[in-house]
Amino acid sequence: MPRTLVLWDIDHTLINAAGTGRQAYADAFEVIVKRPLEHVADMAGRTDWAITVETLRMHGIEASGDLLDSFGAALAEAFTAYEAAVREHGRVLPGAREALEALSRRDDVVQSVLTGNIQPIAIGKLTALDLDRFIDFEVGAYGMDHEERPELVRLAQGRATGKYGQAFGSASTVLIGDTRHDVHAGHLGGARVVAVATGSSDRETLSDAGAELILDDLSDTGAVVRAILAVSDS
Known part of the structure; x- marks a missing residue:
């Protein structure tokens, strides 16, 4: 068929999702870059890959493959803290x-x-x-x-x-x-x-x-x- x-x-x-993705993004950024997130690229309709590359450049950082891999892992880890918030507020x-x-x-x-x-x-x-x-x-x-x-x-x-x-x-x-x-x-x-x-x-x-x-x-x-x-x- x-x-x-x-x-x-x-x-x-x-x-x-009640903004939890953006919050997790800020947490992951601080873990990887070791400083607070000051600016974030437009997220609407874009991939996390594209958002991460542009956001890093906004902070003067070029995204290597290893850095993107590390950021993705940190982002996944950061989001676990917000799953309860999605259930409650999403x-x-x-x-x-x-x-x-x-x-x-x-x-x-x-x-x-x-x-x-x-x-x-x-x-x-x-x-x-x-x-x-x-x-x-x-x-x-x-x-x-x-x-x-x-x-x-x-x-x-x-x-x-x-x-x-x-x-x-x-x-x-x-x-x-x-x-x-x-x-x-x-x-x-x-x-x-x-x-x-x-x-x-x-x-x-x-x-x-x-x-x-x-x-x-x-x-x-x-x-x-x-x-x-x-x-x-x-």
């Missing part, structure tokens, strides 16, 4: 749980994530809010896999192909995200895009970016499922 690969952005698409956005559950019941859908978060934080956030059971994390793509988000689409497609024995191309891959960066990543990486206006980009911005379909939010489960399947069939 041909399957559709559905790749979810996490922050401001599925959940609001929230699942309207309709997200229902959409994930509905898609998880379909045999013709493989559901994973495409996120700027590193893998331990992606899993930690979704586990804290009891959404992890709907996601195949093995075939997802994460914020330290590559600096550029479009490459994450190709990585996820390759991982899904390896696991499920089906080639996933643009006609069978749908990315759901809330920023123009998500839309651009999907199109450049080889996916179709359903955008939701639940983050920093409004409907006009998402339309200008070229999203195939735009939803105000995920609250209408039937509409979400139909949108995802429609763009994969188009």
